[in-house]
Amino acid sequence: MARCMNYSKMTKDDFDRILYTRLNEETLQSIVKISGVSEIVSKYFNNDTLLNEETLQSIVSIPDVYDVVSRHFNNDILEVWEYEQYIKVKEIVERIELWNPEFQRTIVLLNLLNELTEIIYDTLDLKLDKYVNLRALPVREFHKESVEKYSSTYPIWTCDFEGSCLVGAEKFEIEPIDSIRHRFGDE
Known part of the structure; x- marks a missing residue:
């Protein structure tokens, strides 16, 4: 093809x-x-x-x-x-693979993903999942249970040491884990 x-x-x-x-x-x-x-x-x-x-x-x-x-x-x-x-x-994929939620902010990951998607969607006409498995992104251990709990019904991919989560299906955004918990009735 x-x-x-x-x-x-x-x-x-x-x-x-x-x-x-x-x-x-x-x-x-x-x-x-x-x-x-x-x-x-x-x-x-x-x-x-x-x-x-x-x-x-x-x-x-x-x-x-x-x-x-x-x-x-x-x-x-x-x-x-x-x-x-x-x-x-x-190069961007390598930097994404090195991203660590234990000491790096999710905004770093978001910026890398935005840069990557611009190239692969707009220029190369390829799909993101060919390069990045969002489900395999590391999650800060402290938030792992929450991310696993909500990811089946909400597009939450990872969460960093500050509780900032990468969310979104078509467009990625950052959302605090507390907002996600609140939305689903957990406090």
């Missing part, structure tokens, strides 16, 4: 950063040999000047050359950007 990458999330800065990194692997001659580039460049320079005095950056900055070169390297750029997104996901 094909996965659909949302490249509209790539910024111009991302595109240019990857393009110019990619151009560093090329020579001036290889860029000029790209179909359409030599015709544009020849309008600005004679061959001797071009080969002796110009840089890749100055060639790409010539009007219309940027567009031709961008199209030429577009697939390479998209592959690098997609790879970067997967690397970000991997």
Whole structure:
């Protein structure tokens, strides 16, 4: 089954950063040999000047050359950007796995999950459960019984040392354990 990458999330800065990194692997001659580039460049320079005095950056900055070169390297750029997104996901998942409710606040976990879901839903078009098992998140031992009791009827995933719980099915929020207990009639 094909996965659909949302490249509209790539910024111009991302595109240019990857393009110019990619151009560093090329020579001036290889860029000029790209179909359409030599015709544009020849309008600005004679061959001797071009080969002796110009840089890749100055060639790409010539009007219309940027567009031709961008199209030429577009697939390479998209592959690098997609790879970067997967690397970000991997790094965030590793940080989520290291989250410890005994001494870290739930807001840290919430921010990581929000960052992760933005990338995987909006950019990679994947599901959260492919990367994070919410039911396996650690719970502070002191609140473990309450979380287990209410999680069957309420989307409560974890609770930290302050009693701040990660809740929510579609959108994650933080809710105090005391509010959850009160809602279910426990005091």
